[in-house]
Amino acid sequence: xxxxxxxxxxxxxxxxxxxxxxxxxxxxxxxxxxxxxxxxxxxxxxxxxxxxxxxxxxxxxxxxxxxxxxxxxxxxxxxxxxxxxxxxxxxxxxxxxxxxxxxxxxxxxxxxxxxxxxxxxxxxxxxxxxxxxxxxx
Numbered sequence: 001x002x003x004x005x006x007x008x009x010x011x012x013x014x015x016x017x018x019x020x021x022x023x024x025x026x027x028x029x030x031x032x033x034x035x036x037x038x039x040x041x042x043x044x045x046x047x048x049x050x051x052x053x054x055x056x057x058x059x060x061x062x063x064x065x066x067x068x069x070x071x072x073x074x075x076x077x078x079x080x081x082x083x084x085x086x087x088x089x090x091x092x093x094x095x096x097x098x099x100x101x102x103x104x105x106x107x108x109x110x111x112x113x114x115x116x117x118x119x120x121x122x123x124x125x126x127x128x129x130x131x132x133x134x135x136x137x
Contacts, residue, residue: 007082010047013054013100018045022056022100032119033107038127039100040093052093055081058104073105076113080120087124 013019018041026039043049059073081103093099103120105111 004086005082007055007078007085011051011054013056013102015047018054018100019056019102022102026100026102029123030106031123032115033105033111034116034119034123035102035104035106036123037100037102037104040097041100043096043098046098049098051098053085053088053099053101055101055103057081058102060104060106063106063108064110069110072110076111076116077103077105077120080113080117081124083117084121084124087121088127091128 013022021041022037022039026037029036029038046054057074057077059070059077061070064070064073081101088099
């Protein structure tokens with residue numbers, strides 16, 4: 001039995017070209033001190049196409065001067081995403097495509113776990129609605 005709540009190394013977005021494309025061309029959504037980016041790309045461009053979703057977690061040095069704070073924010077984002085990533089299973093990713101997600105904290109203070117978790121949950125829960133509205137434009 002495979003535990004769906006794990007966040008494996010091969011689910012993390014590490015390719016610099018894909019990261020810059022996500023932030024340059026991806027659609028963004030601002031929610032309570034966070035920015036969420038998403039972009040669909042062809043599955044042949046990623047190293048592990050068996051995974052359908054790749055994610056990056058960002059805490060900017062401009063907002064968090066201490067590495068301890070940046071690491072704490074990224075840890076909160078990772079944990080919140082890991083717990084709630086099952087909500088993306090409700091969304092059908094198009095065939096031969098993968099989803100790139102970027103979770104960025106733009107707040108100037110370290111958020112609480114409860115606030116981070118509820119924001120990430122609301123974004124992932126409404127992802128299909130947000131994406132269908134953006135596609136209609």
